[in-house]
Amino acid sequence: MPKVTIDGIEIEVPKGTTILQAARMIGPEVAPPTMCYYSKLKTSGGYCRTCIVKVTKGSAQNPNPMPKPVASCRTEVMDGMEVQNVTSPEIVEARKGVVEFLLINHPLDCPVCDQAGECKLQDLGYEHGSVKTRYEFKRREYDMIDIGDKIKLHMNRCILCYRCVKTCEQLTDGRVHGVVHRGDAAEISTYIEKAINNDFSGNVIDVCPVGALTDRTFRFKSRVWFTKPVDAHRKCDKCCGKTRVWLKGEEVLRVTARKDQWDEVEDFICNSCRYDHKKKSDWTIEGPSPISRQSVISQNHYEHLNELKVQALKQQKALGFMDINKRP
Amino acid sequence: MGRKLLIHNDKVPGIHTLEVYRAHGGYASVEKALKTMTPDQVTDEVKKSGLRGRGGAGFPTGLKWSFLAKPEGVPRYLVCNADESEPGTFKDRYLMEKIPHALIEGMITSSYALGANTSYIYIRGEYFYVSRILEQAIREAYAAGWLGKNILGTNYSLDLSVQVGGGAYICGEETALLESLEGKRGNPRIKPPFPAVAGLWGCPTVVNNVETIAAVCPIVMMGGEEYAKIGIGKSTGTKLISASGHINKPGVYEIELGVPVEEFIYSEEYCGGIRNGKKLKAVVAGGSSVPILPTELILKTAKGEPRLMTYESLADGGFQTGTMLGSGGFIVMDEDTSIVKNLFTFSRFYHHESCGQCSPCREGTGWMEKILKKFLNGTATEADVDLLWDIQSKIEGKTICPLGEAAAWPVAAAIRHFKHEFLEIARNKKFNDVSHYERLKKKTVA
Incomplete structure (x- = not known):
């Protein structure tokens, strides 16, 4: 099994692993950010260039560095490879x-x-962004398009990650959705605004990293951080039926697929689960969804509270603080 | 007078027909290769010749051919890249238009060497009339038995067809070309895998420039070692140069690699000096994407040696003081040319031709064009020069295909060597244009 060193941390990974996957195995500290790569979609990645890393040593056999930064999501590791991500100022x-x-x-x-x-x-x-923009020209504008009665395409926000195109190609049949025009005039479009009409079309909303594809049944209903995500399931004959239900009080505002640590869908869900079951009684609720502490969504959820307390105590002890729970 | 191997008989009347071409020694290399040589021997001759890719990158052709994977039972393809779209380059068009059979002959010989039984010529959409010439020539070749089943009674068969592209610069990038040839959107693929392993329809494929393939015929005829004697060092053979700009005799010239740049610009045999007795200001030596060089650096290297028309000599000094031979699009500019305006034209082109797949090139090319437009409007500030420099440095090397670099290099070079022109516009808040078109306008008014 090839060994690869990323930011000074060595890890042994199975053959055929990409640099990105190896970095994710090490942990979120060294994992490069991704905008277009999606582990559940084949041939995704390579477009956005946010995951570029520097390969300072190609492999044990060929120790030469790679001349240009490479997209970590599409480059396979070689034995003895050395990679710099956050440790390289260039990157x-x-x-x-x-x-x-x-x-x-x-x-x-x-x-x-x-x-x-x-x-x-x-x-x-x-x-990674700067405080102020250096761009002083008019931004690109498109008209909003309704793709069917459930999905809104707001092309202005799109970053052309191609995730939705790959989803449509790989989950559903019949190519009705793709990229038209080229360069900075390129846009995601359906065949003459034809609706994407199949049972899994709603997944393009989940894979979209930005707000270009949004759920029309949820549009302007609530800010996400005012809703409470819970993991729920129902018996579904089309998909796995395991979803994340976003509640506000007793009301189900929207249903999405469950996402993992890297914000990627665990199992794609069908449109019936997504759109047609908006009653709390339709679902068997398993419990609060795990949401990253850094996320604004976790503002309303305290399931990590105990864990947080323990962590805070540890930190305070390490810093030599007084234990506030044992006040004299 | 240098030796000519590719376009030596371009002035012969009727050379585009098989009959006349054959009478002038055409298809001899096919006869020689198929009847007396094995495919490996042909490849060896090409390796010995030191022929380097004429499309721009200058990668040794023999080496490229030897990388071709040869698994059993899988077809191999040879694709000719005739999507010549680099501004300033028009050598392939000249060759295909005048002597179409030279390319077809090269295709047969090269396909034989590579063991390809189906080959394609991918030609850009704007060259539709050239594609007709080629198709006519291919029909003649089929009728005469140079193409099709059992060529010359051997057991080697080859089918050759012309595919017209939609007219996109990006389809000159080899993997985008293959995508387009497969009928898809012409977006470059992410490498690896390289086309030599998985190219057209996932099969091993070699993609070569028109001129490279045409050069295989003289190599087979005269032998690789003899061919390698022409030129200097690793730049062997002859090269077609498309000379354009403010010179007395623009056109396509075949040179022996190693001609001094000064001789090429000023001698009567080639460009014939600068038009209207003006002084030379700058030269783009290899098509719009290579760095521009001012007079003092194009005629002599930074070390003071005369610069020669070879891959090595033009690249001497790296990008700080050197440039590249590229595809041989030699653009000459006289003292009245505005480098800023010229750069704007180039940047507009790259903005228009970006495929939009990866973000630095998609967004950056348009941004650079807009800033350069500000210079032409006279609204730019000195900070914009630094901003341009910063943008180009963030595009270069961060993209999937070399279009990012092609868009960034001209900007970098123009700022590196002609920063004062940018600053002058920024300080005066005015763009004084005395360029070619303005002068032309004045002339017509008077």
Whole structure:
């Protein structure tokens, strides 16, 4: 099994693993951010360039460094490979550049965007973006398109990650959805605004890293951080039936697929589960969904509270603080 | 007078027909290769010749051929890249238009060497009339038995067809070309795998430039070692140069690699000097994407040696003081040319031709064009020069295919060597254009 060193941490991974997957095995500290790569979709990745890393040693046999930064999501590891991600100032700078490029034509309409709070571009911009834009020209504009009665396409926000195209190609049959035009005029479109009409079309909403594809049944209903995500399931003959139900009080505002640590869908769900079961009684609720502590969505959820307390205590002890629970 | 191997008989009347071409020694290399040589021997001759890819990158052709995977029972393909779209380059068009059979002959010989039984010529959409010439020539070749089953009575068969593209610069990138040939959107693929392993329809494929393939015929005829004697060092053979710009005799010239740049610009045999007795200002030596060089650096290297038309000499000094031979699109600019305006034209082109697949190129090319437009409007500031530099540095090397670099290099070079022009516009808040078109306008008004 090849051994690879990422940011000074060595790990042994199965043959055929990409640098990104190896980095994810080590942990979120060294895992490069991704906007277009999706582990559940074949041939995805390579487009957004946020996951670029520097290969300082190609392999044990050929120790030469690679001349250019490579997309970690599409480059397989070799035995003895050495990779720099956050430890390379060059890469950090290059990533800043990529984020700037992604943002120059993005409308930054987060205050009215349904994706706000669970948007990958927001996270990326927060981590790598600059405070002020250097772009002083008019941003690209498109008209909003309704793809069927359930999905809204807001092309202004799109970063052309191709995830939805791959989803449509790989989950459903009949190619009705793709990219038209080229360069910075490229846009996602359906065949003359034809509706995407199949049982799994709703998944394009889940894979979209930004607010370009949103759920029309949830549009402007609530900010995501005012809703409470719970894992739930029902018996479904089309899909696994395991979903995440977003509650506000007793009301089901929307249903999405469950996402893992990397914000990727665990199992794709069908449109029936997504759109037609908006009553709490339709679902068997398993419990609160695990949400990252950093996420604004976890603001309303205290399931990690005990864990948090323990962590805080540990930190305080380490720093030599007084234990507030044992006041004299 | 240098030796000519590719376009030596381009002025012969009727050379585009098989009859006349054959009478002037055409298809001799096919006869020689198929009847007296094995495919490996042909490849060896090409290796010995030191022939380097004429499309721009200058990768040794023999080496490229030897990388071709040869699994059992899987077809192999040879694809000719005739999607010549680099601004300033028009050598392939000239060759295909005048002597179409030279390309077809090269295709047969090369396909034989590679063991390909189906080959394609992918030609750009704008060259539709050239595609007709080629198709006519292919029909003649089929009728005469040079193509089809059992060529010359041997057991080697080859089918050759022309595919017209939609007219996109990006389809000149080999993997985008293959995607387009498969009938898909012409987006470059992510490498690896390289086409030599998984190319057209997942089969091993070699993609070569028109001129490279045409050069295989003289190599087979004269032998690789003899061919390698032409030229200097690792730049062997002859090269077609498309000379354009403010020179007395623009056109396609075949040179022996190693001609001094000064001789190429000023001698009567080639460009014939700068038009209207003006002074030379700058040269783009290898098509619009290679770095522009000012007079003092194009005629002599930074070390003071005369610069020669070879891959090595033009690249001497790296990008700080050197450039590249590229595809041989030699654009000459006289003293009245505005480098800023010229750069705007190039940037507009790359913006228009970006495929939109990866973000730095998709967004960055448009951004650079908009900033350069500000210079032409006279609204740019000095900070915009630094911004341009920063943008190009963030595109270069971060993209899937070399279009990112092709868009970034001209910007970098223009700022590196002609920063004062940008600053002058920024300080004066005015763009004084005395370029070619303006002068032309004045002339017509007077």
